[in-house]
Amino acid sequence: MSQPIDAFELRDAAAAQPAPTPAQFRQALLRHLQYTVGKSPQKASLFDWRIALSHAVRDHAVDPWFNATRRTWDEDRKRVYYLSMEFLIGRLLEDQAINLGLREVVVQVLGEFGLSFAEVAEGEPDAALGNGGLGRLAACYLESMATMGCPAYGYGLRYEHGLFRQHFENGRQIETPENWLATDNPWDFTRPEVAYPVGFGGALAEHNGAWIWSPGSQVLASAHDTPVVGYGGKWANTLRLWAAMPSADLFDLNRFNAGDFAAASEPEALARSLSRVLYPNDTTDGGKELRLSQEYFLTSASVQDILRRYLAAHQDLLKLPEFVAIQMNDTHPAIAGPELIRLLVDEHGVNFDTAVQTVTGVLGYTNHTLLPEALERWSVGLMRKVLPRHLQIIETLDTQFIQLQGSAPDPVRLVSNDQVSMGDLAFATSHKVNGVSALHTELVSKDLFPVHNELHPGRIVNITNGITPRRWLKLANPSLATLITDTIGAGWETDLERLRELEPYADDPAFRDAFGRSKRQAKEHFTGWLAQEHGIELPADALFDAQVKRLHEYKRQLLNILWTIAHWQRIKRDPQAGWAPRVKIFGGKAAPSYHMAKLIIQLINDVANVVNNDPETSHLLRVAYPPNYGVSMAEKLIPAADLSEQISTAGMEASGTGNMKFALNGALTIGTLDGANVEIREHVGAENFFLFGLTTEQVAERRAQPGHARTALEASQTLRDVLQAIAEGVFSPDDRHRYDGLLDAMWNSDWFLVASDFEDYDRAQSEVADCYGDPDRWQRMAILNVARMGYFSSDRSIREYMSQIWNVESAL
Numbered sequence: 001m002s003q004p005i006d007a008f009e010l011r012d013a014a015a016a017q018p019a020p021t022p023a024q025f026r027q028a029l030l031r032h033l034q035y036t037v038g039k040s041p042q043k044a045s046l047f048d049w050r051i052a053l054s055h056a057v058r059d060h061a062v063d064p065w066f067n068a069t070r071r072t073w074d075e076d077r078k079r080v081y082y083l084s085m086e087f088l089i090g091r092l093l094e095d096q097a098i099n100l101g102l103r104e105v106v107v108q109v110l111g112e113f114g115l116s117f118a119e120v121a122e123g124e125p126d127a128a129l130g131n132g133g134l135g136r137l138a139a140c141y142l143e144s145m146a147t148m149g150c151p152a153y154g155y156g157l158r159y160e161h162g163l164f165r166q167h168f169e170n171g172r173q174i175e176t177p178e179n180w181l182a183t184d185n186p187w188d189f190t191r192p193e194v195a196y197p198v199g200f201g202g203a204l205a206e207h208n209g210a211w212i213w214s215p216g217s218q219v220l221a222s223a224h225d226t227p228v229v230g231y232g233g234k235w236a237n238t239l240r241l242w243a244a245m246p247s248a249d250l251f252d253l254n255r256f257n258a259g260d261f262a263a264a265s266e267p268e269a270l271a272r273s274l275s276r277v278l279y280p281n282d283t284t285d286g287g288k289e290l291r292l293s294q295e296y297f298l299t300s301a302s303v304q305d306i307l308r309r310y311l312a313a314h315q316d317l318l319k320l321p322e323f324v325a326i327q328m329n330d331t332h333p334a335i336a337g338p339e340l341i342r343l344l345v346d347e348h349g350v351n352f353d354t355a356v357q358t359v360t361g362v363l364g365y366t367n368h369t370l371l372p373e374a375l376e377r378w379s380v381g382l383m384r385k386v387l388p389r390h391l392q393i394i395e396t397l398d399t400q401f402i403q404l405q406g407s408a409p410d411p412v413r414l415v416s417n418d419q420v421s422m423g424d425l426a427f428a429t430s431h432k433v434n435g436v437s438a439l440h441t442e443l444v445s446k447d448l449f450p451v452h453n454e455l456h457p458g459r460i461v462n463i464t465n466g467i468t469p470r471r472w473l474k475l476a477n478p479s480l481a482t483l484i485t486d487t488i489g490a491g492w493e494t495d496l497e498r499l500r501e502l503e504p505y506a507d508d509p510a511f512r513d514a515f516g517r518s519k520r521q522a523k524e525h526f527t528g529w530l531a532q533e534h535g536i537e538l539p540a541d542a543l544f545d546a547q548v549k550r551l552h553e554y555k556r557q558l559l560n561i562l563w564t565i566a567h568w569q570r571i572k573r574d575p576q577a578g579w580a581p582r583v584k585i586f587g588g589k590a591a592p593s594y595h596m597a598k599l600i601i602q603l604i605n606d607v608a609n610v611v612n613n614d615p616e617t618s619h620l621l622r623v624a625y626p627p628n629y630g631v632s633m634a635e636k637l638i639p640a641a642d643l644s645e646q647i648s649t650a651g652m653e654a655s656g657t658g659n660m661k662f663a664l665n666g667a668l669t670i671g672t673l674d675g676a677n678v679e680i681r682e683h684v685g686a687e688n689f690f691l692f693g694l695t696t697e698q699v700a701e702r703r704a705q706p707g708h709a710r711t712a713l714e715a716s717q718t719l720r721d722v723l724q725a726i727a728e729g730v731f732s733p734d735d736r737h738r739y740d741g742l743l744d745a746m747w748n749s750d751w752f753l754v755a756s757d758f759e760d761y762d763r764a765q766s767e768v769a770d771c772y773g774d775p776d777r778w779q780r781m782a783i784l785n786v787a788r789m790g791y792f793s794s795d796r797s798i799r800e801y802m803s804q805i806w807n808v809e810s811a812l
């Protein structure tokens with residue numbers, strides 16, 4: 001195999017290129033339009049301009065990319081490898097232009113052709129290679145690692161189809177395939193020379209005390225690279241996505257010539273299915289064989305690539321932990337432990353125990369959820385069928401783990417009830433395990449891994465999630481970003497704690513006005529887009545109350561829509577009571593097989609249908625549910641919000657990251673003491689946060705009380721009136737019994753304690769209304785939220801990973 005990309009001679013990229021003048025950039029743009037896209041300015045479509053512009057911007061990413069790659073080699077620096085089944089990237093054009101300091105010159109040059117950057121950039125499909133928070137976190141972390149000069153690779157799968165597209169038919173969610181690769185992807189550098197065979201199934205044989213695995217089938221993993229440029233363009237890392245290719249030409253020409261076209265390409269199709277589509281489950285485990293095969297495909301290709309790069313510069317495999325840190329984004333790549341042990345033992349002759357020690361020194365594992373249904377457990381039968389050698393290794397690790405527990409009567413097992421627990425495996429093969437918020441990490445230690453924690457004190461650390469301020473403020477909210485820079489100067493983009501300098505301005509009426517104007521601008525930008533894209537008209541002067549996240553019962557979109565019905569009923573009872581106009585905005589997809597989540601989506605749309613067409617109330621209350629929520633819609637919606645709904649049942653949302661994005665953009669939060677809400681409230685001040693609901697401990701107590709749902713309902717006339725209206729078919733006149741199942745669950749189980757928290761939520765919502773009625777007070781609280789969100793930068797999170805888990809220095 002030829003010398004891979006990162007070893008060949010580089011044009012002297014060390015000298016950072018000065019930003020191009022408008023004339024130089026104009027020339028580069030026209031050169032790409034003509035020679036890369038093959039169009040003249042007169043004939044060019046918006047698509048042509050976008051591709052040409054992307055190449056002109058991309059050109060400026062290559063030098064810092066080459067420079068970073070060479071310096072890492074030359075200085076033999078330790079590298080971080082972030083393994084994730086998901087990278088929810090979104091669009092890259094504007095993000096890369098900002099990080100390369102090119103946004104202004106792009107806006108000017110496009111203007112010379114009568115084009116706006118926004119209209120050109122709007123055509124880029126989202127790279128929706130993720131489900132929700134976990135995938136977006138991975139994308140924010142890659143951008144922060146590059147900004148921090150942390151030598152790193154992201155490893156993922158190049159799904160042909162990302163997260164499904166969502167649209168509604170009669171209020172019901174309909175899924176259609178997402179097709180981001182239908183047109184040219186200018187950010188993709190194809191690397192055919194970087195390809196690895198990945199084996200599946202087959203048999204094991206013992207030979208001279210060593211185990212030989214002969215896979216039954218093999219697929220080729222072929223690399224596609226995307227540069228990840230840090231803010232300021234001083235460093236760039238690589239996102240390497242693997243595409244599945246048939247290892248040999250499996251196309252059956254004879255069958256084809258015999259007219260059996262489908263059969264002819266079947267073997268090939270099977271190979272390609274490994275990177276065909278993203279599994280659409282967020283915090284639930286599908287447990288399908290293809291999913292396990294996808295996870296192993298990602299992990300094996302990445303680990304082989306990591307070892308190849310290491311051995312190109314080092315001989316001693318036992319020194320791997322000094323030069324390699326692998327972070328497993330949840331248990332999805334947890335097979336990395338057994339895979340690395342297999343390669344060290346079977347292919348490099350390292351002793352088993354030494355291999356385990358070495359591998360543990362390399363691996364870190366991040367847990368993102370406590371939900372039992374999300375903890376991956378693969379059946380022993382399936383593991384034996386797909387990965388027989390790995391199962392052997394896991395069983396040996398299981399035996400060692402039992403021994404470690406000494407005479408414990410009921411030792412924790414990696415393999416039990418005929419299942420392999422990927423969480424326990426990941427913990428046992430990692431030197432550090434982290435939760436994603438302070439509360440979550442506490443629960444991970446106490447409830448999820450108590451025995452592991454006792455056996456390995458100090459292995460569990462907390463690293464609270466973060467978000468990149470480049471995409472989620474500088475890009476998404478240019479008017480607020482400009483106001484901040486005009487007020488405290490530049491630099492906050494890479495030192496977000498500097499936002500604290502805004503605090504005094506909370507008492508400055510002129511600044512409050514300017515702040516209010518930037519929020520108004522963001523609202524008009526969002527409502528303009530919403531009207532044009534979805535035909536939904538919203539009054540920009542209303543209170544924008546938003547809940548946008550995946551649909552899941554623990555996130556309690558149901559609590560939100562039940563309160564909305566109560567609010568509508570109140571307005572109808574007393575329309576002249578001086579209600580503040582409010583818009584309820586929902587956004588989010590349900591996993592296609594998640595029936596109750598899809599029913600809640602239908603209820604929201606059914607309620608919207610009635611409320612929005614009610615002449616008595618539609619000027620005071622609107623419900624909007626634009627379909628297909630994702631990264632690009634979030635960038636428009638979040639800056640426009642006044643109120644951020646973070647209302648999960650306490651103890652169930654590991655962190656949340658939307659909560660951080662809203663607060664950073666000046667929305668006030670109504671929320672429970674769950675996940676990172678706890679820390680947001682600590683940082684912004686309890687007086688600037690609308691808290692309600694049971695705590696994690698109280699949730700456990702309430703669930704233990706039989707009939708708690710009925711008790712809570714009998715204590716709330718308001719909620720009973722709401723459920724009565726639903727039961728009468730007010731929102732589903734054509735199908736009165738549509739919500740019977742949902743109502744029955746409310747009265748008889750209510751596991752997510754919607755009824756128990758309803759009255760307190762209602763109280764908090766009236767505090768919101770009172771506060772919103774006093775604009776100075778509201779603006780003051782909003783400014784203090786922005787000023788105190790510095791801690792939630794993903795740069796801070798990455799700094800903690802670098803020092804507490806990866807032991808890596810910045811190269812900048």
Ligand SMILES: [N-]=[N+]=N[C@]1([C@H](N)O)O[C@H](CO)[C@@H](O)[C@H](O)[C@H]1O
Nearest residue numbers: 133134368436653654655656657
């Ligand atoms: N899987 N998973 N977990 C999550 C999210 N659903 O993706 O990871 C996110 C990223 O850590 C968390 O913010 C969120 O609370 C948690 O539920």
